[in-house]
Amino acid sequence: MNKKQLFERIKTKxxxxxxxxxxxxxxxxxxLLKYENPVLEFNKQIxxxxxxxxxAYKPNTAFFESMGLKGWETLIKTxxxxxxxxxxxxxxxxxxxxxxxxxxxxxxxxxAKSEMGFDAVTVAPYMGKDSVDPFLQHExxxxxxxxxxxxxxxxxFQLHQTPGGKLYEEVxxxxxxxxxxxxxxxxxGATRGSEFKNIRRLAPDHFLLVPGIGAQGGSLADVCQYxxxxxxxxxxxxxxxxxxxxNGEDFAEKARAEALKVQQEMEQILESxxxx
Amino acid sequence: MNKKQLFERIKTKxxxxxxxxxxxxxxxxxxLLKYENPVLEFNKQIxxxxxxxxxAYKPNTAFFESMGLKGWETLIKTxxxxxxxxxxxxxxxxxxxxxxxxxxxxxxxxxAKSEMGFDAVTVAPYMGKDSVDPFLQHExxxxxxxxxxxxxxxxxFQLHQTPGGKLYEEVxxxxxxxxxxxxxxxxxGATRGSEFKNIRRLAPDHFLLVPGIGAQGGSLADVCQYxxxxxxxxxxxxxxxxxxxxNGEDFAEKARAEALKVQQEMEQILESxxxx
Numbered sequence: 001m002n003k004k005q006l007f008e009r010i011k012t013k014x015x016x017x018x019x020x021x022x023x024x025x026x027x028x029x030x031x032l033l034k035y036e037n038p039v040l041e042f043n044k045q046i047x048x049x050x051x052x053x054x055x056a057y058k059p060n061t062a063f064f065e066s067m068g069l070k071g072w073e074t075l076i077k078t079x080x081x082x083x084x085x086x087x088x089x090x091x092x093x094x095x096x097x098x099x100x101x102x103x104x105x106x107x108x109x110x111x112a113k114s115e116m117g118f119d120a121v122t123v124a125p126y127m128g129k130d131s132v133d134p135f136l137q138h139e140x141x142x143x144x145x146x147x148x149x150x151x152x153x154x155x156x157f158q159l160h161q162t163p164g165g166k167l168y169e170e171v172x173x174x175x176x177x178x179x180x181x182x183x184x185x186x187x188x189g190a191t192r193g194s195e196f197k198n199i200r201r202l203a204p205d206h207f208l209l210v211p212g213i214g215a216q217g218g219s220l221a222d223v224c225q226y227x228x229x230x231x232x233x234x235x236x237x238x239x240x241x242x243x244x245x246x247n248g249e250d251f252a253e254k255a256r257a258e259a260l261k262v263q264q265e266m267e268q269i270l271e272s273x274x275x276x
Numbered sequence: 277m278n279k280k281q282l283f284e285r286i287k288t289k290x291x292x293x294x295x296x297x298x299x300x301x302x303x304x305x306x307x308l309l310k311y312e313n314p315v316l317e318f319n320k321q322i323x324x325x326x327x328x329x330x331x332a333y334k335p336n337t338a339f340f341e342s343m344g345l346k347g348w349e350t351l352i353k354t355x356x357x358x359x360x361x362x363x364x365x366x367x368x369x370x371x372x373x374x375x376x377x378x379x380x381x382x383x384x385x386x387x388a389k390s391e392m393g394f395d396a397v398t399v400a401p402y403m404g405k406d407s408v409d410p411f412l413q414h415e416x417x418x419x420x421x422x423x424x425x426x427x428x429x430x431x432x433f434q435l436h437q438t439p440g441g442k443l444y445e446e447v448x449x450x451x452x453x454x455x456x457x458x459x460x461x462x463x464x465g466a467t468r469g470s471e472f473k474n475i476r477r478l479a480p481d482h483f484l485l486v487p488g489i490g491a492q493g494g495s496l497a498d499v500c501q502y503x504x505x506x507x508x509x510x511x512x513x514x515x516x517x518x519x520x521x522x523n524g525e526d527f528a529e530k531a532r533a534e535a536l537k538v539q540q541e542m543e544q545i546l547e548s549x550x551x552x
């Protein structure tokens with residue numbers, strides 16, 4: 001999916017919601033345990049209940065890998081179940097030397113090899129350009145590079161001052177020479193609302209993937225105040241607040257209700273910004 | 277395996293060689309294609325041929341993930357095949373917010389959940405302390421943190437000047453407050469021989485995992501000149517130069533010959549340094 005198509009989907013659905021699929025076997029409703037693959041069933045019901053309200057799904061690969069081989073199979077089947085007109089992000093935070101990153105790109109982009117063909121993958125910047133390039137070689141696919149994250153540890157290195165600015169600013173400035181806003185997005189944590197103005201100065205046209213709404217404590221209004229651009233430019237992720245909204249037989253309805261609340265807030269924001 | 281045990285293994289085997297298991301289906305000898313799982317068969321024969329010459333194996337997860345579900349199964353079976361007295365490193369370069377890193381730690385350390393119980397995992401530092409901590413909670417397991425890598429892109433961010441020094445120096449300085457040299461190692465590329473002196477100033481007691489010997493062009497003698505410490509303190513990785521030493525029916529013998537050459541050089545170095 002290219003940038004224009006993504007913006008079209010946002011306008012049609014009046015939403016820039018990304019639903020994070022971070023399933024934990026111990027947390028899913030007990031009545032699903034009768035299924036052969038309870039986690040897959042959980043994901044499917046969450047997808048069915050929210051697919052008209054969001055424009056993206058973001059499975060976090062760690063949650064699947066922790067379940068061993070069965071988990072990797074569940075990741076594949078979850079990706080396959082997501083409707084093809086919805087943007088899919090492998091939240092994998094990979095990054096290695098060039099020939100290795102090429103393998104990671106195959107793992108998430110090359111359906112013929114790996115049975116998965118995500119639209120985007122999250123990538124860590126520490127190893128530099130050749131760790132990112134192989135992902136950029138795949139046509140119509142996206143790199144979402146970690147810039148400023150929402151966790152406590154963001155201050156350990158990302159805010160370090162360098163001659164060119166803070167480290168995360170350097171990540172944006174330097175990486176934006178590797179690809180343009182048609183191939184590259186950035187991860188920017190919602191708990192850093194005040195930094196969005198600064199980030200838009202460095203990356204006016206890029207989409208930003210914003211985790212940290214909901215359970216992690218960020219505010220949608222704060223993010224949008226400075227984060228929106230003329231093509232929306234935001235994918236705002238919510239995982240736990242939606243997928244664990246309920247814990248009983250009606251968990252999918254409760255997830256839908258929570259997603260609907262976010263979508264309606266987003267619709268108002270898009271209208272106020274005259275984007276729809 | 278703890279640090280003392282690792283040093284004992286090094287002295288017994290007169291080797292600090294780590295063999296990188298980075299198998300690519302297209303590159304393995306054609307006669308193996310008759311096996312149900314040619315890549316697993318390749319790995320097994322490489323392990324059989326080299327296990328008395330090395331102290332560690334390092335499967336790079338990307339190479340397995342690129343092969344989809346079958347690849348993940350091959351990773352599990354490869355880990356299971358490695359003798360239990362050899363140090364195992366999941367070269368995964370993971371790192372995410374705390375609750376997600378806990379999942380990655382389960383994926384590679386928690387055999388009951390994932391069928392894999394590696395001794396160590398490589399971790400990217402960009403997201404800071406809480407992205408590393410969950411790995412450190414696992415008893416008798418190690419984090420190998422990226423410090424100074426051997427790829428071209430190492431200069432994009434790792435050498436950035438900050439008030440406390442270059443970024444990679446800050447990574448070592450700050451992370452060494454999170455855990456001591458009994459839990460934490462660093463990745464330091466062999467192509468950066470001249471930086472080893474500096475790194476030993478910051479991390480005198482830590483083991484360093486050194487990729488970049490062989491195909492990537494680093495010299496063992498250069499690395500050891502400054503890198504050795506009183507407990508050896510080095511795990512030097514070689515992947516392609518060993519596993520692809522041959523391409524015919526005698527590939528395993530050729531891999532062994534190549535590994536033996538490195539082991540013999542290491543034995544001389546350990547003797548010269550009076551470590552054995």
